[in-house]
Amino acid sequence: MQWTTIFKKELLENWRNFKWIWVPIVFILFAIMDPLTAYFLPRILETVGGLPEGATIDFPMPSVAEAMMMSFNQLGMxxxxxxxxISMGLVSSELKSGVYELILSKPVSYTNYITAKFTSILLLVSVALLASILVAWYYINILFGSISFTQILISTFFFIIYFMLILGIVMLFNTFFKSQGMVAFLSIVTIIAINAITSIYSHVLTWSPGLISDYIGVYFYSGEIETETWFSLAIAIILTIICLMIAITTLKNRAIE
Amino acid sequence: MDSQLIQLLLPIIILQFILIIIALIDLKRVEATRGPKWLWVLIIILGNLAGPIIYFIIGRRP
Structure with missing residues (x-):
């Protein structure tokens, strides 16, 4: 009841500042940009010219799986x-402006406050991801060849879990600092650190969430889901829950101060 | 061949156009921006894809 109220308020706010429109559009544009450029590269070079007479370049046309991974990699960056x-100010801006005290002076539980905000932004990002990957899939179907729809849906689901972890990390830093820049900076550093550590020790950390997009690639190339994929997904979910729990406790401690 | 190119690029152009329009509507509605509003109009219109994105991310002042 209380949860739905905050959730609806968040959805309305995201709608009013057009996040529901611009985020999916931007995701879609970035998802189709790379496969399209790869497809038209020979022709672009031809038009731009500058090549010596008689020069022939053979570009290997990317395979369907490669093209699809281009979209995923672009979205991953x-x-x-x-x-x-878009999520760096969710709590921190309310902490700064004092809206937060206004809300929590009413009997709103911290858990509801954090999880409702988290869910609303997760819903937005999931819809954007799903839309962009579906559009990319449509384009790749036309340009490069067919790839199965279930494969697309499953890998999108994996990717959403990865983004869920990112949102969890951002929510955590949101409760630590009032400055949005600080939240964004530390979140980016954390995510880069996770990816760096994962790529250095990739043979040991086979369950690391940083490998989720690699596993999606494997799934596209081989058509089979590796067992480790499920472990890294589980770790991502567990880490998200831990992040949210720490975020809730931090907020509680802030209130006591 | 060229009509195929247009067919493929048309959705992208439409999406970019929507993005620009949305950014301009938002710019008109919002009370204060970081920096002068006319500058943001230029950035949104001339900034290609990056223009509206930059506006949405750093342009609005809460």
Missing amino acids: IGVLITIV
Whole structure:
């Protein structure tokens, strides 16, 4: 009841500042940009010219799986950045402006407050991801060849879990600092650190959430889901829950102060 | 061949156009921005894809 009220308020706010429109559009544009450029690269070079007479270049046309991974990689970079940016002020800006004290002076539980905000932004990012990957899939179907729809849905689901972890991390830092820039900076550093550590010790940390997009790639190339995928997904979910729990406790401690 | 190119690029152009329009509507409604509003109009219109994104991320002042 109380949870739904905050949730609806968040959805309305995201709708009013057009997040529901611009985030999906930007995700879609970035998802289709790379496969399209790869497809048209020979022709772009031809038009731009500058090649010596008689020069022939053979570009290997990317395979379907490669093209699809281009979209995923692009979303894994730009998409993550945008996700951090749109969620960096969720709690911290309310802490700063004092809206937070206004809300919590009413009998609103901290758990409801955090989870409702988290769910609303997760819903937004999931819809954006799903839309962008479906559009990319449509384009790749036309340009490169077919890839199965269930494969797309399952890998999107994996990717959403990865983004859920990112949102969890951002929510955690949101309760620590009042400055949005600080939240964004530390979230990016944390995510880069996770990815760096994972790629250095990738043979040991096979369950690391940083490998989720690699496992999606494997799934596209081989058509089979590796067992480790499930472990890294589980770890991502557990870490998200831990992040949210710490966030809730931090807020409680803030109230006592 | 060229009509195929247009068919493929048309959705992208439409999406970019929507993005620009949305950014402009938002710019008109919002009370204060970081920096002068006319500058943001230029950035949104001339900034290609990055213009509206930059506006949405750092342009609005809460």
